[in-house]
Structures are given as C-alpha cells and as structure tokens.
Amino acid sequence: MTAAMLTLAVALAVINIIRIQAEVYSSFAHLERSLQAEQSLAKDIKDYIKQEKVRLEKLERAAEEYEQHSKAALANSESFMGNPINAYLFMKRFTTDWADLSHLLQEDHSYDLLANFEEIRNKGFLPQLVDLQGAAAALMRLQDTYNLNTSEIASGILQGVKRSPGLSAFDCFYFGKYAYNQSDYYHTLLWMQEALNRLPFEPDSPIDRITILDYLTFATFKQGNVRHALLLANEMLQIDPENERALQNKRYFLSNLEESDQPMTIENKRPHRGVRDEEYENYEKLCRGDSIKPFKTPKRTHKLTCSYETNKSPNLLLRPFKVEVLYHSPKIVMWHDVLSEVEMKKVKELATPRLNRATVHNPVTGKLEFAEYRVSKSVFLDSDIDPVVEVISQRIADITGLDMSTAEGLQVANYGMGGQYEPHFDFARRRETHAFSDAIGNRIATVLFYMTDVEAGGATVFPKLGVKVFPKKGSAAFWYNLRRSGIGDYRTRHAACPVLSGAKWVCNKWLHERGQELRRTCSTNPKE
Template identity: 45%
Template sequence: MCIQSDVFTSTTHLSHLLNTEIGLAKQLDIYLKEEYERLDQIEKFVNVIKDEIRQAQGNEEYYFGNPVNSYLFIKHLATDWNNIEKLLPTDFVKNMGSKWLFPTFEDYTGSAIGLMRLQDTYELNTSQLANGELSSKFKSKRLSALECYDLGRVAYTNGDFYHTLMWMQEALDHLDTEMNHTSINKIDILDHLAYATSQQGNVEHALAITKEILTIAPDHFRAQNNKVYYETIIKNRTLTNKQRRDAIDKSNSTNLKLIQTTSSDESYKINNKRSDDYFDEQESYEHLCRQNGTRLHPTYQSKLFCRYRHNNHPYLILQPVKEEQLLHQPAILFYHDIISDSDIEKIKSLALPKLQRAVVRDFTTDTFQPVDYRIFSYFSAWLRNEDSPVIARLSRLIEAITNLSMITAEDLQIANYGVGGHYEPHFDFSRRREKDPLSRLSAGNRIATWLTYMSDVEEGGATVFPLAGGHLKPKKGGAAFWYNLYASGEGDYNTRHAACPVLIGNKWVANKWIHERGQEFRRPCSLNPMV
C-alpha cells in the first residue's frame, strides 16, 4: 500500500526539512565568505588603480618619469590583473580584453630588469629604492614585501642571483614590518634567498637560512635535503679550526641580514658579486653616467670654444647657429636651440603611432632582432622628409650646418627611452669584420652622426663616450654632431658611445645618420688613415 502525505501537513517532515535548511545556511555562509573574499580582492585592486589614476591623470609625464611608478603601473596591469581576471565572469573578461590594450609579461619583466639596471648604474641602495627614496628630489611609493619579492623573482628566473639576493633580503626586512598585512609567505622568501646565496658561494649562510625554514616548517622536503647537501659541502672543505668555528657560529645565528663584501677570503662572510656578464668597459661607462659633466685635462679644455656659425650658407646668414665644442678628441660639437618646442611636438606626434621596440642587425644571420641590452622602453620610429615639412626643414638645417649631403642619409630615427631605457657602448659605423656592413643602403658607411635632443631629462640619460671620457647631458632643442670616420674612411674608435639609463624623466631623441656617398667633394678624402 502506498501512502502519500503532503509535507506541509506533517510536523515530522518539517523537522527533517529543518536539517536541509541548516545545511543550506552553512553552504551559503561558505559561499558568501568566498564571495566576500573575492570581492575584497577585486576592491583592493580597484583602489590601487584608482590611486594610480588620481596621481597620474593630467600629470602623466612627471608621474611615469619616476621608474618605480612605471614599474608598479606595468606590474598592476600585466601580472596583478591576471590574478583578478580569474575572479571575474568569463564574458566580462572577454569584453574587457577586446576594448583595451594591456602590457605583456615581457613588458613587466623588462621594467623590473630596467629598475635593477638603474640600481647598478647609479649605485642606488636597495633599501632606499624599496622605501621610495629614489633621489633627493623625487620620492615614490614604498614597495611592499610582495613587490620586493616579485623583483627578486624576476632576477631569480633570469639566473641573476646578485639581484635575487638583495631583493629577497629586502622582502624579508619589509615582511617584519608588515606583520599580517601581506600576501607573501616567509618560507617562499627564505627558500629563494637560500638558493641565491648558495649560488653566490655563501654555503654557510645558505645553511643558516635553511635551518630557519625548518624551524618554521620542519617537514619542508626541499629544505631537509638542502640542509644535508650544505652540511656535506662544509664538512668536505679544508678549513682552519677558526674558520670552522666561525662557520658553525654563523650557521647557528638567527641574524640573516646580509653583509655585502667584495672579498671571499673568509668563507663565512657574505659575498655578493655581480655576474661575469659585467663587461670590461662597464665600470668606466657607469662611472661616466654618474657624472654631471665632462672633466677634461686643462690642455684639452683650452682647445674648446663657443661661437656663432653660418658657413656662408644662405640658410644661416641671418640666423647663425650657436656652436659649442664639448670634446676635443673626437671633436663633439653641440648646437643650441636648433629646433622649436612646437616642431618637437609635431615630430613626436608623427612618431607615436609608429613607435616599435627597437631592433639591431645580427650580422651572422643578416636579420634584425630585438636584443636584451635595449630591453624595454627603447622604442623607435622612422620618419621621412615627405612625412612633414617639419622633418624636411630639419634635414635642410642639418645639411646647412654640417655641409654634408642628405641625399644618402638615413631617414630620421625617433627614439623614446623609459624605465631603465639605455643603449650600451657601441659604434655607429660598421667595422670591416662585419658581414656586408650597411650594404642594403648602397651608400657606404656612416660618416657622421647627428643627434637631436627632443626633451630634457631630470636625472640620467646622458650620452657618454667611454674611451674619450665625454659626458653629454640631454638639452631640449639642442643637437650633437660628430664624425664617425676619419677623412681617410677609417673608423674613429674614440667615437664609441652609449646612452645611459634614464633615472628620472622621459627621453626623446632624433638620430640622423649621414653616409659616405655624396660627400666626396664636401669632405675630401685623406691618404692619412688617422686624419
């Protein structure tokens, strides 16, 4: 027999349904908690970007002229946004992606590497940089423990244990002050720090950090294995009794603060040297970048001059140019007030839509490739005389001043440098050992370089000549000129130059490379190879 009973008529059934309601309430509470946490993360992200908008809007050039601000801005849109994306409905994310442009992960890592390049070139203290004390004039946001950790992670991923060690230590220091207001685990920082410091040869320090990890998480599998590994290395070393005692004392110490030193004579001290990739002329190049001007011997200083120049050229007779010689060998000339602010803005507006990441020719494959030493924020565009009367007018002015033909010259290259944007020491001319140098242009080698500065730079960004000891600070509206080749056609190796990283500001330049063909009667050839 089947008996049916309506639920609402049975008190017993209602009692059973109460259990359903209790279970439902618990599940909904869990769901609401997860939703509140999800919405809380989204709200925090929105507040961060709203704060950036408030500071940057209407003041973009000044705000993004600070490399820490630029790095954090790119990080928020390249990596932080990816984490927020996962919390949003699929249709919402798809609609967002189709409307706006987002930076890539390569942009993010490039900005991080650029920040570390600035740290090296201008000898910036890691703690000062992390605390927003970029310079005496410019302050920026204090980096959190997570943001310091992320910088260390970029270095770690690139095998750069020199910077990994510094930024993981900084993350550890910031973690102590942030208490529970952070989303980074101390063990993650210590794990990276231990490996980085071991790769820099500090096995005792790596052991100390590993023991610290095991104090927090005794079951940490990798730390257990590493502890045995580091202890075996130390045991197998030939140490004096004093060194062994010091190493043991160090490994038992809870003070993990780094002691940076350039000497590894005492194995228990912390060593953190830059990579072997630190090339030979880097030291002189970076030293010049830190200078405020060129320091010449009085003998050479006496040969320099300033003058008005017109070359008997109709274009210059009524308005001669202001010429200043800044360097004697090679002769580097600087021309003041060459181009007006309005013409500069016109050139920048023409170049902006065409800006692309700069490339360099690989002579082994005869192809053009983007390369690491120009990584991030060195973008370029090419403008022809036909693109605007402003470009044509600048070309005519360059010809009048230099007395060199522009017929075989390259188009005007516009370059923009941002976070850590730089160009390592190089020659503008092609050397004989290079495969078919500049043959695609059929105009011979680059006889001379004209470099127009289209912006001032607050700090950094100088053009330097490491072999000659020259330092040229960008000056808006001015231009530098020098010959890359002797009159004999041989390359002048003293013209090796570099663009220092931009520390504060935004650097715009316009390059005009002038070629040999067409100059036969304007700059007669010499039989002396060094003239």
C-alpha cells in the first residue's frame, strides 16, 4: 500500500467514524462498529509499516552493498576498475539495474534522495547508458584482440585468471543484443549462445529462452548458416507453436534451402576489415605478445644494446639517462627511469579534471572528431601551467638535443576500459596539407612516456616492424617520424593496444621540424 493509498484509507475511515459518532450515543451496536473501523484502520497502518520495512530493508541492503563495493574498489581503484568485467558491472549498476532501486526511492519521502542522485548523474559523476554501451563494445574489442573465450569472460576469467564476478544470462543477452543492433552478427552469436547456456541455471532470470533464440536465429542466418537457423526456428516453435516470427523465418529458411544445397555446418567468422586485414592481424598478434616477421628483415637485430648516455648535455653529466635500443632502422629506443614518482603524480593531478574524449584529425575535412579506433581521454598541458611540465620539456631537450620551441604541449592520455588507438601515423601525410602550419612544420619525432605499469595489455606496437613496447612506469619510447629528407617514415605506423586489465596513463610530446635544421641535419637521400 502506497502513502497515497494509506492517506485515502485513513480519510475514509475517519469520515466513517465521524458519521457513526453522530449516532453512537443512541446505540451500542453503532459504537461497536466504530471500534471495528478503528481496528481496520490499525490493520491498514500496520500493513503500510510492514511494506515500508520491506522497502527500507531493500534500500538498506543496497546502501550497504554500495558502501562495501566502493570501499573495496577505492582501496586499489586502478586495479579494480581496470578490470573490464568490474567496470561493466559498475556501469550496469547505475544504468539498467537502477530502475529497481529508483522505483523504491520514488515511494513516500524518497523524492529528495532520487533528485540528488539524478543531479549527480547529470553532472557526469555516474555512468549513463552510453557508458554501458561503450563498455559492451570495449569488452568485445578485448575479446577479439586477445582471443578471449566467451564462456571464460562470462565467468570473470581473463587470460586464465579469475579476476572478477561472473556475468548473468541477462548480461550475456545484453552484449548479444548490443552487437545485434550494430549489425555485428559474429558477436551476437557468441553472446546469445552464452546467454542460452547460462539460462537453465538462473530460474529467476528476467530474460526467457524464446527471446534469446529469436536473436540467435536471425544472427545465425545472417552468418550464412541457414540449416542451423532452421533448427533454431523449429526450437522456438516447440516452445510457442503460434510464434509468428518463427513461422515466417521457417518458411523463408526452407525456401532458401530449396534453392541451394547447403551442408550442415556451423561457421561464425569475424567480419573482414578489407585491405587492412593483414595489418590488423599483425597488430593483434603483437598486442597478444606474439612475434611476427617485420615488413623488411633488419640487418642488425643482434646488435640491440643498452647503455648510459649524456648526449653531451651538462644537465645529464651527473645523472646520465639509461637508453635501450629496440630497433635500428628506423631507430626506436626506450629511455628508462626518466620520470620520477613525484612528477608522474603531479602530471596526473593536473590532467584529471581537464580530461576530454580524445579526437583524431580527419584528413578529408581537416577537422578534429571522435573515432572508435581511438578510445581514451586526453588533454594538452602547456609548460606554463606548472613547473613540472617545463622540467619534463627541458629533459626531453637534454636527451634528444632537439629544439623545443616549436613542440606541442605535453599531451596526457588516460585509457579506460578497452582503451586503444588503432594503427596510425603521428606525422601528417602529403594529402593532409592543413594539419600543421609552415611555421612549425611536420611532426619530426615522438616521445611517449609511460606513467603506469599495466597489468595486462596496453602495449605500443609497430605492425610493419614487429616491434612491441610494453608500458613500464617512468620510462619513455622515442622515435623519429620523418626521414632526414623530411619525408614521412611509413615504417613508424604504430598503435596503442587495448588495455585488458589495469589503468594506463601516458604523456607524450610531439616535436616539429622547425628549429631542428642544425640539430638533425637533412639529407637528399629519400631512404635516410
């Protein structure tokens, strides 16, 4: 009984008592009837109290669960929320699962609490539906890149280690439905089948078998498995012989089979990526830690070295930097222990309140825009924002010997769930004529600092070279994007692999051509 209903009941009871009281003095029977009305009113109030207790107990359990969850997560937030399953379940808590709790809060005196929640969510402090959808897309991206088994993901197992609670049949259905709405029938099949496998063990699941089969049937057909789709349609009809969609599908599948003699095979192939298939395959292999043959076999792989260097800089004489050569041509090196804990902490503190979704430069329109192949949040920090940013800039100048006057600000990036940046160039190609002004020129070099160790995934890879660089806190990767002739070095095409588990913070500095004329001498040889 709601508060409004109780109010109405009390009002009617009181009106009834008033009417009876007008005549109670003349009849004991009427007085007794008034007592019965009072008894009825007492029962209504007790019933209301009982329902309120149930409601409040549910709210208390929810509050206790939220408190325990946040306490455990905040003890090591990067590790906890760096787990994609934990991140998804957290987003689900405040999106699709919120409806049940919201219903409880809408009753009685809970409007203020509900309004407070909505205000917090509208300010962007809590996940919304778009975040849940992004989490679904990220999980499938991780699944593909790292060859993760659907059933293991649903059980909270990543790369053989159970890292989080498992997913329900409804969670699996949600992933399958999201993929279906994106016309991604490959993942629809994987997740709908997993939902079907888990359903018998969840008698109270909000999803039913025939709904899952409906999606599974169409996705199976779209993947070219007509005979198996027919079997699924027949299974739907066993549950509901009058199901119109199943009847229509069955007729359509039978007509297709009459026109072709398709074997009884079940195939579920990933969709093609066109001409990028080979590059993307190498990219994913490197992300997984596999080795691949480079586009052109280098002559001096056996001469990769580690050394202490000063680059003749007076600032480095007492503290030379550690350099590891990862590749000779183009030269890719790793600087070790070049950022301190204090510096990294300060950079993250400066960046966190300023982070925005990272953009890419569209070579056709010349505009910056969001893209699914770059998933992270970033911000540029100028040297005058804090002394530590200027110190880092000066350190880059000392180590490289390059001029920093035309360099871009320090870009800080934080990769969230499944965060990645697919294969790309840092330099502007000839057709991108308006990417950079003539006053600064093209991006001649890249310095990429790693500010966290990543539990799993998150490597920087060069698909054409077979080079993979795994994040090491306090270290930095360095390479030239342009040849000495000023032509872009297409071998430096690189990517940031999706973060499988953990948090990834990086900051990078792009150095430009202008000012380097006497520091990195030019050449007329296009191959240098």
